[in-house]
Every structure is written in structure tokens, then in C-alpha cells.
Amino acid sequence: MLRLLALATLCVCLAFRTAAAQQTRAELLEQQRAERAQSLEPYTPNTLEKALLYLEDKRVVERLGSGLTGLYPRFGGFTTGSGITFGVGYRYALPGTKHWEVDASTAFSTRGYKSVDLHVRAPALLRGRLEVDGAARWWDYTQEDFFGLGESSVDGRTDYRYLGDAVTGIGRYRLHRLFSVGEEVGYLRPRIKEGTDDRFPSTEQLFTDAEAPGLTRQPHLFYTRTFLDFDYRDHPGNTRSGGRVLFQAGTGRDQDPSREFSYRRADLEVLHVFPIFDKKRNFAVHFAASHVDPVNGDGRVPFFLSPTIGGANTIRSYLDLRFRDATFVLTNFEYRWEAFSGLDMALFWDGGDVGRTLRDIRAREYKQGWGFGLRFNTDRRVFLRMDFGFGGPEGTRFFWKYNPAF
Amino acid sequence: MMPPLLPRRLLEISLALAILLAANGGVGAQLPVYYPDDPIARDPETQDASKVAAWAISDPYDFIENTFFKPGDRGPRRAMNVNTIDEVPDSSWFTNRAGFRPLTADEVHRSGDTTDGPAPGRWTIVSGKTDGVTPGFTIRDTAGATWFIKFDPPSNPEMSTGAEMVATKLFWALGYHVPENHLAVMVRDNLERDPKATIRDLRGRHRALTEDDVDGLLMQAARNDDGTYRVIASRALPGTPVGPFRYFSTRPDDPNDIYPHEHHRELRGLRVFAAWLNHDDSRSINSLDTILDRDGRRIVWHHLIDFGSTLGSGSIYAQKPRAGNEYLWEARPTIVTALTLGLWVRPWIKVKYPDIKSVGNFEATFFQPEAWKPEYPNAAFDQVQPDDLFWAARRVMAIPDELIRAAVDAAQYSDARASSYVQSVLVARRDKVGLAWLTHVNPLADFVLARDGTLTFNNAAVEAKRAAPAETYSVQWARFDNNTGEATPVGTAETTKTLSARLPPAAAGAPFVEARVSAHTSAYAAWAEPVVVRFRKEAGGWSLVGLRRGPEPAPPGVTK
Numbered sequence: 001m002l003r004l005l006a007l008a009t010l011c012v013c014l015a016f017r018t019a020a021a022q023q024t025r026a027e028l029l030e031q032q033r034a035e036r037a038q039s040l041e042p043y044t045p046n047t048l049e050k051a052l053l054y055l056e057d058k059r060v061v062e063r064l065g066s067g068l069t070g071l072y073p074r075f076g077g078f079t080t081g082s083g084i085t086f087g088v089g090y091r092y093a094l095p096g097t098k099h100w101e102v103d104a105s106t107a108f109s110t111r112g113y114k115s116v117d118l119h120v121r122a123p124a125l126l127r128g129r130l131e132v133d134g135a136a137r138w139w140d141y142t143q144e145d146f147f148g149l150g151e152s153s154v155d156g157r158t159d160y161r162y163l164g165d166a167v168t169g170i171g172r173y174r175l176h177r178l179f180s181v182g183e184e185v186g187y188l189r190p191r192i193k194e195g196t197d198d199r200f201p202s203t204e205q206l207f208t209d210a211e212a213p214g215l216t217r218q219p220h221l222f223y224t225r226t227f228l229d230f231d232y233r234d235h236p237g238n239t240r241s242g243g244r245v246l247f248q249a250g251t252g253r254d255q256d257p258s259r260e261f262s263y264r265r266a267d268l269e270v271l272h273v274f275p276i277f278d279k280k281r282n283f284a285v286h287f288a289a290s291h292v293d294p295v296n297g298d299g300r301v302p303f304f305l306s307p308t309i310g311g312a313n314t315i316r317s318y319l320d321l322r323f324r325d326a327t328f329v330l331t332n333f334e335y336r337w338e339a340f341s342g343l344d345m346a347l348f349w350d351g352g353d354v355g356r357t358l359r360d361i362r363a364r365e366y367k368q369g370w371g372f373g374l375r376f377n378t379d380r381r382v383f384l385r386m387d388f389g390f391g392g393p394e395g396t397r398f399f400w401k402y403n404p405a406f
Numbered sequence: 407m408m409p410p411l412l413p414r415r416l417l418e419i420s421l422a423l424a425i426l427l428a429a430n431g432g433v434g435a436q437l438p439v440y441y442p443d444d445p446i447a448r449d450p451e452t453q454d455a456s457k458v459a460a461w462a463i464s465d466p467y468d469f470i471e472n473t474f475f476k477p478g479d480r481g482p483r484r485a486m487n488v489n490t491i492d493e494v495p496d497s498s499w500f501t502n503r504a505g506f507r508p509l510t511a512d513e514v515h516r517s518g519d520t521t522d523g524p525a526p527g528r529w530t531i532v533s534g535k536t537d538g539v540t541p542g543f544t545i546r547d548t549a550g551a552t553w554f555i556k557f558d559p560p561s562n563p564e565m566s567t568g569a570e571m572v573a574t575k576l577f578w579a580l581g582y583h584v585p586e587n588h589l590a591v592m593v594r595d596n597l598e599r600d601p602k603a604t605i606r607d608l609r610g611r612h613r614a615l616t617e618d619d620v621d622g623l624l625m626q627a628a629r630n631d632d633g634t635y636r637v638i639a640s641r642a643l644p645g646t647p648v649g650p651f652r653y654f655s656t657r658p659d660d661p662n663d664i665y666p667h668e669h670h671r672e673l674r675g676l677r678v679f680a681a682w683l684n685h686d687d688s689r690s691i692n693s694l695d696t697i698l699d700r701d702g703r704r705i706v707w708h709h710l711i712d713f714g715s716t717l718g719s720g721s722i723y724a725q726k727p728r729a730g731n732e733y734l735w736e737a738r739p740t741i742v743t744a745l746t747l748g749l750w751v752r753p754w755i756k757v758k759y760p761d762i763k764s765v766g767n768f769e770a771t772f773f774q775p776e777a778w779k780p781e782y783p784n785a786a787f788d789q790v791q792p793d794d795l796f797w798a799a800r801r802v803m804a805i806p807d808e809l810i811r812a813a814v815d816a817a818q819y820s821d822a823r824a825s826s827y828v829q830s831v832l833v834a835r836r837d838k839v840g841l842a843w844l845t846h847v848n849p850l851a852d853f854v855l856a857r858d859g860t861l862t863f864n865n866a867a868v869e870a871k872r873a874a875p876a877e878t879y880s881v882q883w884a885r886f887d888n889n890t891g892e893a894t895p896v897g898t899a900e901t902t903k904t905l906s907a908r909l910p911p912a913a914a915g916a917p918f919v920e921a922r923v924s925a926h927t928s929a930y931a932a933w934a935e936p937v938v939v940r941f942r943k944e945a946g947g948w949s950l951v952g953l954r955r956g957p958e959p960a961p962p963g964v965t966k
Contacts, residue, residue, distance in 0.1 A: 025441040025489075029664075030452040037453045037661035043461050052464040059606070098618070277755045278727060281748050337748025340740040341728060347747065 069093070074107050076402045079141065080311050080320035083110030089117075099125055112142040112196060131172040131182075138165040143197035145321045148207060149303060150354065152323065154394055159195030160203040160215075162304055164188060178232050184225040184250070190218045190304065214302030219261035225250030233273070237381035238404060240279035240336075243272035251295070252305070261302050262295040271406055286332040286406045288314075291358065293326065301326060307354070310367075312385075312399040313406060315350040317369020317392030325354035329361050332406065336375070344375040348387070348405070367392070375404065439891045440918070440942065440951045445489040449497040453661035456704035458697060461649040463690045468652075469782050472689075473735055478654030478668040478785035485671035485794055491953040492793065494581075498662070498700075499708045500672040504579045505804030511812035517578035523588035524639050525549035528598050534605035534615050534623055540566070540714055540721050541626045545639075546600070552642040555592065556714065557627030557635060559722045564628075564764035564824070566714045566721055567638045568817035572828065573683050573713035575813035580679050580801050581672065583709045586641040589818055591634050594624065626722075643709055645698030650690045651708055654785035657695070660706050668785040675798030676710075677787035681778035682802055682832070682839050684768060686729040687715035688780045688787075717828060718759070718766030725767040727754050733782050764824045770834035775842040792847040792932075793955040796866075799843035800851070802836050803870040810836070840872040845930055847956050849873070850905075850923050853939045857947035859909035861921060876925035876933060881907040886918035886940050893920045917943050918951075 022028040045053065055061060074087030089105025103119040121133040143159040168186030175181060192215060195202040209216040226249055233242040246269045254261040273284045290307035294300055303324060309315055310322025314330050330352035336344045351366040373387035382404040389397035471477050489495050496502055503509060527548035535542040535554070543555040558566045567589060574587045603615035627635050653673055656663040667673055680688040692712040697704050714721035720729060731754035732739060742750050759767040780787065807829075814829045849867035856862070861881065867873035881900045884893035896913040899922075913919050922936035940952030 023441070024443040025446050026443055026450055028441070029446075029450060032664055033451070033453045033662050036664055040457070040659045040661060042459055043658050045464075045467075048470075049464050049467040052467045053462055056464055056466070057462075277751060280751075280755050335748075337743065339744040340736065341726075341734055343740070343744075345744050345748070 069101075072105075074105050077107055077115070078109055078113045079144065080399065081111070081143070081145065082113040082141065085109045085113070094120070097122075099123070113140065115139040129174045131174075132170070134167075134169045136165070136167045139163065143195045144304070145200075145319060146203045146207070146212065146303065147322060147324070148211065149306065150323075150325045150356070154319070154322075156206060157200050157319075158203040158206050159197040159200050160304075161193035161195050162190065163193060164190040172229075178230060180229045180231070182227050182229070184223075184227075186223050188221045188223060188252075190214075190221075190302070192218055192304065212303040213300035214261060214304060217256075219252075219254040219256055219302065221252040221254060221261070223250060223252040225265075233271070234279075235380045238375075238377045238379065239271070239273050239284070240282050241273055241275035243270070245270050253295075254299075259296055260299050262299060263292050263301045263305070264295060265292040265307075266290070267307075269406075280338045282336050284332070284334040284336065284406070286330075286334070288330040288352075288406075289328065289358075291327045309352045309354060312387065312401050315352055315367055315369050315392070316348065316371050316387050316389030316399060316405075317350065317397055318367060318389070318394060319397070322394075323352075323354040323367065326356050327358055327361065328352060328354045329358070331366075334405065342376060342378070344377060344382075346373040346375060346387075347371075348373065350389070369397075371397075373405075437889075439886075439888050440490060440940070444951050445491040445493065446495050447489075449487060449489075449495040451498050451662040451700065451703070451705040454704055455660050455662055455697060455706045458648050458657065458659050458695075458706055460647065463650045463652065465689070465691045468690050469734070472653075472783045472785060473733065476783070476785075476788075478789065479666055480789070482791065483669060483789070484791060485674060486665040486669040488671050491950055492797070492955060494671050494797070498705055499583075499670060500581045501583070503581045504809075505801045506581075509579055509805075509809060511808050514575050514579050514809045514812040515816055517575045517584065517586075517816075519586045519588070521551070521586065521588075521641065523590050524553050525551065528596055529553075529555075529592070530598050530600050531603050531615065531620065532600045533603055534619050541623045543597075543620075543623065545597075554638075554640040554642065555590075556638045556640065557624075560626070560628045562628070562719070562724055562763045562766055563630075564636060564817070564819055564821075565719045565724065565766045567636055568764055568819055568824070568828075569715075569717040569719035569766070570638050570713045571817045572813045572832075573685065573716040575816050576683060576805065576810075576832075577679065577710055577713065579805055579809060579813070582676075583707060584713075585643055585709065585711055587713075588639045588641075589816070590637050590639040591630075592637045593634050638714075640711075643694060643696050643707075643711075645696030645707060648695050648697055648706065650693045651695050652690050652785075653787070657706070662705055668789045670786065671794050671797060673786035674790040674794040675801070677780075677784070677790050678775070678795055678798035678802060678839060678843060680780060680787075681730070681773075681775045682835050683713075683716050684718070684725065684730050684778075685713065685716045686725070686780050687712070687721075688784060689782070717831075718768030720766065723766075724759075724763075727757055727759075727767060728752075729767075729781070730773075730778050733779050735782070760823075760827055762821060762824050762827060764819050764821055765827055768828065768831055770831045770838065773835055773838060775835075775839045791956070792843075795843040796847045796849065796955060799839055800866055800870075803840045803844065803866075803872075805836065807833055837872070840867075840870045844870055845873050846932055848923075848925055848933045848935050848937050850879075850925055850937045853921075853923075853937075853950055853953065855909065855919070855921075855941045855948035855950070859911075859914055861907045861909060861923075863905050863923065865905065865925065874927070874929065876927040878903055878926045879905065879907070880924045880926065880936075882922040882936070883910055883913050884920040884922070885913055885916040886920040888918050888942075919943075919948070920952075 022031055069091050072089050074089050076085050078085055085107050087105060087107025091101060091103040094100035094102055099122045101121060106116045108114050116138045118136045119133055123131050141162040144162045146158050146160055148156050166186055166188045168184060170184040172180050172182035203212060204215055228247045230245040233239040233244055248267040250265050252263045267290045269288045271286045273282050275282045292301050292307060306324045307328045308321050308324045309328045309330055310318035311320030332350050334346050334348040336346045338344050349370045351368040353361045353366050355361045369389045369391040371387055371389040373385060375382045376384040385401040387399040494500050524547035529545040529547060531543050531545050533544045540556050545553050545555055558564055570587055571589060574584050578584050599615055604612040605615045605619050606612055629635055652667060654668045655666055676688060694709045694711050695706050698707050718725050720726055739752055757772045759769055810832045811829055814825055819825045844867040849865055850863050851866045852864040854862050865875060868875050879902050883896045885896060886893050896910050900907050918940055920940045922938050924936040925933035927933055935956055938954045941948040942951045
């Protein structure tokens with residue numbers, strides 16, 4: 001510090017001496033510049049600036065926002081409770097094509113979840129009207145929760161290991177800017193094994209195959225799904241106005257001659273977001289319902305394919321996958337307000353229930369919860385959501401997600 | 407982050423302070439306060455700067471540093487690059503225009519352009535632009551000149567290009583060095599690709615530009631009904647680009663860059679101009695330094711570039727209502743909004759804007775010049791002092807309605823409502839700027855001491871019709887010793903109701919005289935703080951050599 005002060009003092013003294021030696025202001029300034037010319041040095045950015053310059057040069061943020069090409073990190077993608085996920089993927093344009101790309105990725109979690117995914121997709125054929133995605137997937141979810149079907153108790157919490165592989169093909173055709181139709185076909189080979197979570201018994205220890213259909217034998221299924229999508233959200237990744245009506249209907253055909261696990265399924269989702277004050281505030285209303293039925297009168301629906309509610313995207317005061325049955329109804333209200341341009345706050349109320357049929361569901365028996373949340377976002381995307389759910393019998397729930405609630 | 411910078415910063419400030427002391431008459435008894443060539447009209451860049459290296463500035467880092475670390479010298483200090491009469495000499499940063507000499511509408515319309523735009527004929531694309539906010543091309547015209555081509559967003563035809571044209575003209579008139587920007591019509595069939603044309607892909611790698619890339623970029627542009635595109639053609643700046651400048655500190659490898667940028671008056675004053683024109687994007691990345699030849703020497707020339715986010719334009723969308731009203735990050739409104747569940751509504755959210763697509767969100771009713779803010783803190787803006795604001799406000803007020811009209815005409819809005827609206831808002835915002843910053847310091851200016859000893863001056867606030875005249879003016883004369891810097895009062899203060907006074911005979915024989923001139927009005931207490939002016943006796947009469955507006959703290963150890 002003393003050396004520094006001495007240098008600074010010398011600088012001032014030099015200027016005084018210099019001033020005395022000059023006859024004009026121009027000469028004085030010239031002398032000052034000549035002296036500066038003796039002590040020039042290149043600019044050296046610090047570590048943070050170097051790192052940010054690198055990210056900008058390699059366009060990492062833009063690549064994250066628009067879908068990475070080349071090697072990319074993978075975060076999330078498993079169910080809640082799977083632990084911290086790490087993964088890596090590689091995406092590249094299919095040689096010799098204009099619109100097709102291949103995307104291969106794998107991920108692991110701290111609780112042993114694993115998956116391998118391969119996609120061949122063309123997101124914008126026919127001038128952007130047709131989207132096609134063919135996928136093959138293998139997964140191993142080591143400790144999925146199961147509480148029983150219908151009115152279940154948290155005391156009955158068990159876990160099971162859900163493995164499987166599937167191939168699917170999805171086509172979506174945009175009939176109008178806001179309206180599209182699509183079809184998915186696929187082949188699914190699930191397997192259920194003993195859960196690995198030491199805290200809870202494995203599912204087969206508490207439930208029988210009658211109570212958890214599919215526990216003993218898992219069907220190989222050929223399935224189809226048809227959907228109609230009226231999507232008028234301003235930004236699907238961070239909706240501040242507009243909404244969506246999505247209706248899906250499909251079947252699963254058990255490849256066993258008994259057709260025991262063949263099913264029909266229908267899902268409806270309705271979202272509307274009311275903007276207030278230039279979208280700086282908004283109020284979202286979300287409704288969803290789902291129903292699945294065995295095709296045969298004496299058939300059953302595999303428990304692991306039954307509609308489920310509870311958790312980060314349904315009722316946030318309950319554990320994920322908390323309630324399962326053939327039918328669910330879900331209602332969410334969420335009021336969001338912008339704290340600053342990168343953060344929205346939210347207050348929400350969630351309610352819903354499950355039952356064998358729609359008639360079994362009573363509004364007064366709704367499982368309810370409320371809470372607040374933070375949404376770190378850009379104009380177009382919520383990239384981090386933190387929700388705190390209260391009001392359920394299972395205490396405060398906290399969710400950390402990389403997508404919007406709905 | 408900051409500590410490594412501190413030693414260098416202290417040295418810079420010391421050096422600049424020394425220069426300032428010598429330049430403004432505060433040095434010890436053996437030094438003259440004023441040199442024979444004072445006040446200088448040009449700050450001479452005398453050193454060869456050919457070794458200045460190109461650098462890149464990280465925009466996110468610039469945001470972080472300016473928002474959370476307050477870089478630069480933060481003490482209240484007069485601008486360092488002003489001459490002895492408180493004006494900014496011409497330099498590589500600034501050229502005095504409006505308020506310094508009369509400008510014609512034609513001059514503003516041309517704004518120093520050397521061409522009428524790209525030469526007729528086919529445009530050869532030499533590269534595509536996918537980084538930054540706005541997409542575009544770099545083209546070469548048939549005369550071999552390089553131009554950067556920028557578009558309007560499809561949602562707001564004419565908005566971004568219109569704002570860019572208007573702001574270019576007005577920033578030029580205000581004295582800044584700006585690119586040669588032209589409106590042009592681009593025809594798809596008139597484009598051809600240079601065989602070596604490249605584009606940066608999503609991985610940041612340069613690869614060959616394809617026809618699909620061209621079409622992809624054009625998809626992001628507003629298209630005219632006839633299939634053509636209205637574009638800004640921005641001529642490549644003369645010289646070798648070496649990257650943007652920062653609004654604080656100096657460029658460490660430029661020998662001519664002796665004043666920390668936060669102490670440049672024209673950079674501090676840019677806060678006023680940016681407020682007027684809603685240039686919320688006034689940050690480092692929207693500047694560019696080039697090395698060029700001047701007077702046989704290679705020097706760094708400083709430019710403001712990219713005015714797509716001015717007036718009501720946010721470049722690729724209509725300007726956000728937050729822009730100009732709040733930084734990207736501000737703790738207080740964020741916390742208050744969060745804690746009140748959003749029931750507290752920021753006042754700017756309720757502002758109504760006209761439904762004119764080519765204008766975007768631009769207005770003058772809610773606009774408060776003092777409260778205006780860029781996207782994030784700017785060290786030079788933060789350092790602005792009342793005399794800097796006054797200097798800049800005078801420049802703004804020196805642009806009359808007809809020059810504003812000339813600038814707006816350059817935008818060639820097809821909707822007459824847009825022209826009329828933008829012009830009226832610019833006039834109204836200009837007048838608000840004048841009211842805000844011409845009146846908060848003693849606004850007396852244009853001092854002349856005639857050979858017969860008559861001192862005349864103007865009241866800039868009154869002249870601009872922003873204030874009523876003062877009730878009285880008082881003038882305290884003194885003999886001024888140019889060697890010691892001491893002023894010896896002559897008689898008592900003279901009170902007058904006119905904008906003039908008489909030099910007492912007892913002072914008339916002195917080689918230097920000083921007048922401390924105050925204005926007295928119940929409306930503005932600040933006007934009582936005298937403007938200190940000093941004149942030197944020369945063969946042809948008295949010449950103004952010194953002016954100081956407002957109090958100046960004495961630097962430590964320096965005789966005043």
C-alpha cells in the first residue's frame with residue numbers, strides 16, 4: 001500500500017513538474033500522454049470475465065435455450081424423489097438431410113435411476129407444420145412410490161423398481177397456428193422388481209397382485225394415443241396469457257392372449273391464464289381429468305399405468321404419485337406476480353381426488369393444498385421453479401423443478 | 407473482482423487529478439492557472455495508438471460489474487476533460503455541434519453521411535449475423551463498401567429501423583461519432599452469397615452460409631407487402647475495430663486515453679441524451695472503438711453504435727415499459743413487490759402507449775428525466791454532476807423543433823401518425839429535460855466582457871423558456887492573479903435587474919479579472935450559487951478564459 005501511495009504521489013508531483021515545464025495547455029496534455037505511453041499494458045480480464053466471454057463465444061446459453069447441438073449436459077427428467085440427476089447427450093443433424101436430427105442421451109441419479117434415450121426427430125417438416133419424433137428408450141427407476149389405489153394412507157407407502165423399454169413414434173400436424181392433431185404409437189415392455197429404498201417396504205411386501213394389478217405379471221403393450229391440441233399460450237415455457245385445451249384418447253393392447261391388461265384411456269387438460277397489468281401479474285386456472293378403463297369386463301389396469309396425482313405438477317402439498325386410481329380430477333389456481341424481470345412469485349391452491357369412476361369423486365373430499373413459489377425465468381421460459389406446498393397431512397413439501405407447473 | 411483493479415485505478419485517478427489540477431488553475435503559486443492557448447478547442451491525441459489491441463467485453467460481465475460492484479472512481483468530482491471554460495473540447499470522443507454552431511435541417515438529415523447508402527446493384531452477403539439481439543447480414547455493395555444490414559421485427563414493421571434512423575441523426579447532432587446509417591429496401595433476389603460467406607452456428611463455429619440460412623434470417627424480419635424488406639444499412643466504420651469502450655476507467659493500452667471515462671463530460675452527459683431518446687441500451691457493447699489515421703497518426707476513435715433500442719423500440723419487440731424506468735435488477739421494488747404479493751404496482755406498469763406498431767412504446771407524459779434509467783447502472787451516468795447535466799441539457803435545448811422534424815423525417819414512417827407522434831413526444835421530452843436540468847444550477851451563460859467593460863450574459867433557462875427571469879442578479883468583481891490563483895475583490899457586489907454589469911474602473915487595468923455572478927429568485931435557490939468567470943485582457947479586448955459553475959471542493963493540498 002505504501003508503494004502504491006508513493007507511486008500515486010510521484011504521479012501528482014510529476015504532473016506539477018511537467019506543468020511547470022510546459023508553455024501551453026496543448027504541450028502540457030501532450031506531455032501527460034507521452035508519459036502515459038511509457039506505462040501501457042494490455043487489458044487482462046479476470047477469471048469471471050474470461051469464463052463469461054468463453055460462454056458467449058461458444059454460445060452456450062443460446063444453445064441451452066434453443067436445444068443444444070453437439071455434446072450437452074442433461075439435468076432432471078426423472079420423477080421427483082429420484083435424487084440429483086446427471087446426464088449427457090449428443091445431438092446432431094442427420095447427414096444428408098435438412099430437417100432431421102438424432103439425439104442420444106443417458107442420465108443417472110444419486111438414487112440409482114438410469115435411462116438411455118435415442119430420438120430421431122424432425123421438428124419442422126412441411127414448412128413447420130409437421131413434427132415427427134421416433135424414440136427408443138430404456139429406463140430403470142429404482143424406487144418409485146406406491147401407496148395403494150384409491151383412498152390410500154401414507155402409512156402404506158411402499159416402493160417398487162420400475163424398469164422397461166419402449167419404442168414410440170409421434171406425429172403432430174399443425175392444422176392452424178393454434179390447433180394441431182397428432183398420433184402416437186408405441187410398444188412398451190415394463191418390468192416391476194423389488195424397490196431399493198431402505199426406508200420403506202417394497203411394494204410386494206404390503207400389497208398383493210389383486211391390490212396392485214400388474215405386480216406379478218407385467219404386460220407387453222402396444223399402445224396408441226390420439227390428441228387434439230388447441231394451444232393459444234403466448235409462451236408455452238412461461239405462459240403469461242392465453243391457454244390450452246388438450247384432449248387425448250388412447251388404448252393399450254396387452255400382447256398376452258388373455259388381453260387381461262388391455263385398457264382405454266382419456267385425458268383432458270384445460271389451462272387459461274388471465275393477464276393483468278401488461279402480464280406483470282397473471283392468474284392461471286388449470287383443470288385436468290383422466291380416466292382409464294380395462295377393455296375387457298374382467299380386465300385390469302396395471303397399477304403403474306394408472307392416473308396419479310400428488311406432487312410438483314398436481315397437488316403440491318402431497319408427495320409425488322401419492323394417489324392413484326382409474327380416475328382423477330384436478331383443479332389448480334395460481335396467482336403469479338413479477339418481482340423483477342427474472343423472477344415471478346406465485347401463490348397457489350391445488351385440489352383433486354381419485355376414484356374408480358367420475359361419480360366417486362366429490363368436491364368436498366378433495367385433497368387440497370396451498371403454497372407459494374418462485375419462478376426464475378426469461379420471457380419465454382421458466383428455467384427454475386421452487387414451490388413450497390402446505391395444507392396436506394404430510395407436512396410442508398418443497399419442489400425444485402426446471403419447468404413450469406402447467 | 408475489484409481488488410486487482412484498485413492499484414491501477416488509483417494511479418489513473420492520481421494522474422488524471424494531476425492533469426485536472428494543472429488544467430483548471432488549482433496548482434501552486436509557481437504555475438499559471440491559464441495558459442496562453444486556454445481555453446483549448448481541441449484535446450489533441452498526440453500519441454501513436456497503433457498498438458492498441460482488440461478486446462471483447464462480456465455483456466453479462468458488464469451487467470454484473472456495473473450492477474453489483476460499482477466500478478470506477480465514485481467520488482463527487484468535476485468532469486476532467488472539460489477545458490477552462492467548462493466546455494468539452496473536440497476530441498476522438500466528441501465533436502461540438504448543436505449548441506456550438508448553428509445546424510441546418512439538411513445537415514441533421516445527412517448527419518455527416520458520405521454516401522446515399524449501398525451502391526446500386528446486387529448485394530453480396532459476406533456473412534450472416536445470428537448473435538446479438540437482432541439478426542442481420544454483412545454485405546458488400548458493388549462499390550466494394552461493407553455494410554451491416556438490420557431488419558425490423560415482424561411484429562413491428564418500421565419500428566426498429568425508424569428508431570435507429572432518428573437516434574442516429576440526433577446523436578450526431580449532439581456531437582457523438584456515429585455510423586453512417588441509411589434506410590434501404592432489400593430485395594431477396596438482389597442478394598447473392600459470396601462463396602466464402604460464413605455464419606456462426608449454434609456452437610459458435612463459423613461455417614459456410616447457405617441459402618437456407620439466408621431464408622432463416624429473413625424469416626425473422628418484417629416483410630413489405632411487395633415482398634421486399636425495409637432495412638438499416640449501416641456502413642462499416644472507418645478504421646480497424648478494436649472493440650467497445652467501457653464507461654469507466656481507461657483503456658490500458660491507449661496512450662491518449664488519460665481521463666477515466668466516468669469523468670468524461672460527454673459520457674456523463676450521455677445520461678441526459680439517453681433519457682431524452684430513451685436509449686436504455688446505452689452500455690459498452692453498443693459502442694465501438696476503431697483505430698484510424700488522424701493528422702498522420704494512428705489514434706483510437708470512439709463511436710456510439712446500434713440505436714435499435716431507442717425511442718419506443720426494443721429492437722426485436724416494442725420497448726418494454728420497464729425500460730427507462732427501472733434497472734434490470736433493483737432490490738427495493740423487487741422486495742416490495744414480492745412482499746406485497748404484487749399488490750404494490752410499479753407506477754410505470756400502468757402507463758398507456760399509443761397503438762402505433764411502428765412507434766412501439768414511447769411517450770412523454772409519464773417520462774421524468776431525473777428518474778430515467780438505462781438497463782443497468784452506468785458508471786459515467788452515476789458520476790454525473792449538476793454542471794454536466796446543465797451542459798447536456800443546453801445541448802438538448804439547442805435542437806429546435808425543425809431539427810427534430812428533420813431527424814424524424816429520416817425515419818420515413820409510412821404512417822403519418824407515427825411521424826407526428828414521435829416528433830411531438832421528442833419535443834415534449836426535450837422540454838422536460840430542459841426544465842429538469844437547466845434550472846437546478848445557476849443557469850447564467852454566454853458571458854462576454856466587452857472592451858468598454860460591459861459584461862453581458864444570458865439566462866439559459868429563461869432563454870429556453872423553462873423558467874421565469876430572476877428578480878435580480880449580483881456581480882462581485884475581483885482582480886485575478888494568474889500565477890497564484892488568488893482573487894482580490896474589487897468593491898462590493900453590484901446588484902442589477904438586467905443581464906449585464908459594468909467592470910469597475912479599479913479592476914480595468916488588471917491582466918485578469920474575475921466576476922462571480924449570481925441570480926436571485928424565490929423559485930430556485932440554487933441560482934444564488936455564483937458562476938465564476940474569468941477574463942484575460944488581450945489586444946482586442948477581454949477574452950473569456952475561465953468558467954466554473956457550481957461549488958467545487960478544493961482538492962487536498964492545493965491552493966485555491
